Amino acid sequence: MSQNTAKKPHRPSTLTVRGRDVRLRTLGFLVLAALAIWFIAANTMSVTIRLWIPSVTLPLWSVLTVTLVVGFVLGLLLAHRRARR
Numbered sequence: 001m002s003q004n005t006a007k008k009p010h011r012p013s014t015l016t017v018r019g020r021d022v023r024l025r026t027l028g029f030l031v032l033a034a035l036a037i038w039f040i041a042a043n044t045m046s047v048t049i050r051l052w053i054p055s056v057t058l059p060l061w062s063v064l065t066v067t068l069v070v071g072f073v074l075g076l077l078l079a080h081r082r083a084r085r
Contacts, residue, residue: 040064 014021043060050056 036068040068 013024016022017027040061043064045060046057047060047063048055048057049063
């Protein structure tokens, strides 16, 4: 007996939300983004950061936001570089 060995194209894992197919990766990203925003909003006190020589006093939420944005941009750059290979 012969088996049909034709490979089906790989499709990303999805979940149906309100009648729409949503990728699990998208849901995971949204959950992490919501947690990051909540964490940033909960930390509003001022902190002193030493940048080699000067010391700067800033609200912690601004420091966390800059860190999040820099990490996101670096992640995009690395993903783009990996996709070019």
